[in-house]
Amino acid sequence: MLNDADVKEIESLCKESRQNIVKMVYNAQSGHIGGALSSVEILTVLFHKCMKTCPQWHNSKDFEYHDRFVLSKGHASSALYSVLSQLGYFPKDELMSFRIFGSRLQGHPTSLCPGIDAATGSLGQGLSICCGMAMGLKLDKNPAKVFCLLGDGELQEGSVWEAFMHCTHQKLDNIIAIIDRNRLQIDGCTENIKSLDPLDEKLKAFNWSVQVVDGHDINAVYEAIENAKNAGKPAAIIANTIKGKGVSFMENNAGWHGKAPNQEQFDNAMEELR
Numbered sequence: 445m446l447n448d449a450d451v452k453e454i455e456s457l458c459k460e461s462r463q464n465i466v467k468m469v470y471n472a473q474s475g476h477i478g479g480a481l482s483s484v485e486i487l488t489v490l491f492h493k494c495m496k497t498c499p500q501w502h503n504s505k506d507f508e509y510h511d512r513f514v515l516s517k518g519h520a521s522s523a524l525y526s527v528l529s530q531l532g533y534f535p536k537d538e539l540m541s542f543r544i545f546g547s548r549l550q551g552h553p554t555s556l557c558p559g560i561d562a563a564t565g566s567l568g569q570g571l572s573i574c575c576g577m578a579m580g581l582k583l584d585k586n587p588a589k590v591f592c593l594l595g596d597g598e599l600q601e602g603s604v605w606e607a608f609m610h611c612t613h614q615k616l617d618n619i620i621a622i623i624d625r626n627r628l629q630i631d632g633c634t635e636n637i638k639s640l641d642p643l644d645e646k647l648k649a650f651n652w653s654v655q656v657v658d659g660h661d662i663n664a665v666y667e668a669i670e671n672a673k674n675a676g677k678p679a680a681i682i683a684n685t686i687k688g689k690g691v692s693f694m695e696n697n698a699g700w701h702g703k704a705p706n707q708e709q710f711d712n713a714m715e716e717l718r
Contacts, residue, residue, distance in 0.1 A: 516570020568601025659683030
């Protein structure tokens with residue numbers, strides 16, 4: 445469990461990231477704001493407290509041993525960019541170049557940006573990429589872990605379940621999949637479009653270690669990730685979250701999947717996030 449000082453630090457960083465996400469999407473008048481806001485605690489705890497990061501990126505002797513991360517739900521890139529800037533991968537003032545032509549901070553992550561291990565955005569592909577990374581690390585006897593953040597909507601892709609099966613077959617105990625279970629996708633509720641429940645039982649049937657947590661509870665997320673590191677088999681964390689978390693009129697609203705706020709909505713959102 446994190447101590448009180450660590451929790452306060454994470455809470456402050458999460459508030460900053462939510463403000464950054466709203467500013468970035470408003471400035472670009474483009475972006476996926478709802479799923480970025482739902483993943484803030486997950487990404488903040490993971491990068492600031494659980495992963496071996498390498499902010500010097502390619503210029504450090506520690507680069508080979510940094511933990512890998514793949515944002516399978518690549519459209520939530522604004523949340524990831526905010527966290528990377530907090531850690532010093534690039535200057536914070538670069539955040540406002542989000543989705544601008546020629547920027548390193550594209551709408552979906554690419555290797556142009558420091559801290560990005562794999563370009564993503566074609567939903568359903570991230571976990572397969574992680575399988576390859578995890579197998580390569582095993583062959584190299586490299587102790588690094590591979591983390592993957594998936595959206596629940598993309599779990600409707602068959603390629604994801606092939607990857608779940610492959611991880612078990614290859615005994616990839618160095619891979620941890622975190623599912624942002626906000627239950628909404630662009631067309632509405634996941635359970636109305638293609639039901640995933642009981643998701644935990646399905647993953648257990650694939651012989652994965654499974655934990656279900658409140659994805660906005662900082663200590664719960666931290667403990668789940670730390671437990672997953674020692675699961676002895678591929679580990680999945682189902683993080684129950686709220687799409688649009690932190691902005692009342694965006695919360696649990698599928699309409700904010702890929703929509704930018706206007707001036708009035710921006711002002712109201714920033715007022716709520718103070």
